[in-house]
Amino acid sequence: MNKLMTKRKNIETARMKRWFIGVKGNDGLLIRTLIYGLLIGIGFVYLFPVIYMVSFSFKSLEDLLNPLVNWIPSTLHLENFKQAYQVLDFFPTLFQTLYVTILPALAQTAVAALVGYGFARFSFRLKNFLFVLVMVTFIIPPQVTLIPRYLVYSELNLLGNIQAFLLPATFGQGLNSAIFILIFYQFFRSIPKTLEEAALLDGAGHFRIFFTIAIPMAVPAIIISFLFSFVWYWNETYLAAIFFGDQLTTLPLELQKFAASYQRMFPAGMEESASQLNEGIRLAGTVLSILPLLIVYFITQKWFVEGVDRSGITGE
Structure with a gap:
């Protein structure tokens, strides 16, 4: 009985390890989390200046001076582009x-x-x-x-x-x-x-x-x-x-x-x-x-x- 319980425990442990880490370090939850987190971080570093630039390019002078207007302009001020x-x-x-x-x-x-x-x-x-x-x-x-x-x-x-x-x-x-x-x-x-x-x-x-x-x-x-x-x-x-x-x-x-x-x-x-x-x-x-x-x-x-x-x- 003890051997059977030990075997089941080992099987469950291996299953959890496979789900969390993956087979040979691939496709596990931890690996995927690290990879996606790294990609999101790198993507944010590159995209943040672009998003900032596009957002602020549509702001009027009033929006630029208003501390309550952060990322989304109150109106699309196309005069800047003109x-x-x-x-x-x-x-x-x-x-x-x-x-x-x-x-x-x-x-x-x-x-x-x-x-x-x-x-x-x-x-x-x-x-x-x-x-x-x-x-x-x-x-x-x-x-x-x-x-x-x-x-x-x-x-x-x-x-x-x-x-x-x-x-x-x-x-x-x-x-x-x-x-x-x-x-x-x-x-x-x-x-x-x-x-x-x-x-x-x-x-x-x-x-x-x-x-x-x-x-x-x-x-x-x-x-x-x-x-x-x-x-x-x-x-x-x-x-x-x-x-x-x-x-x-x-x-x-x-x-x-x-x-x-x-x-x-x-x-x-x-x-x-x-x-x-x-x-x-x-x-x-x-x-x-x-x-x-x-x-x-x-x-x-x-x-x-x-x-x-x-x-x-x-x-x-």
Whole structure:
């Protein structure tokens, strides 16, 4: 009888342990609680500034000064977005931003794919040295080479136009190009060489193999590289302000001088400027400046996740 009771007790203990901890540490209540708690905490850290920004961008000056109005505005004050839209000169600035962002991102992705394929599939003298040299270009801060680059661009008449971004990207020296070369290098190394050897036996050349075999299989790496390149060129303000001057502008650049532009457009005595620049108007300008990026993320989220997932596939 005692043995039977002991056996039942052990079974119940094992069942409770399996329910609480799980099998081999998986799917248990404790593990799930820890994982979901961690994910909720990380998500809150990232979402809190966005929620705060969107909420306060719709607040009027009265709501901002009222301590009883916290997260939900009493009314949706769209005047903030109207003034921010005018200060940013939104659509002309957006078109210029896309112009100086998409073209260099496309050129950088294409060149990084070609260079990464060359390093992954061909053996030549000084290959390792050149690869290390490419990685060094990422380690050196751009501020170190800023003055020589500025002088060279000035002599070549590249300042004040998109060539200051496009030409370096075309020659594999765009923003963080070394990272994208490394991504393609690792990806092409994972593709089985038997595919290329079979194509060589059929008479295909290296360029044909690259465009008909390597590139279609590298779609995940292309998506990842283009999206990251697009975002980095979009957010670049330091180099853009120096190289473009007053000839070209971007939404992040206009956001940096938002206060000065607002004071110039809506002086203190102006009738339209019933409420001077406040936090709601600033945050409305911030929302407008990041809205295109959010739209891009929502549209490309599926392909981006698939690209990250598929880029982990390994070959022989």
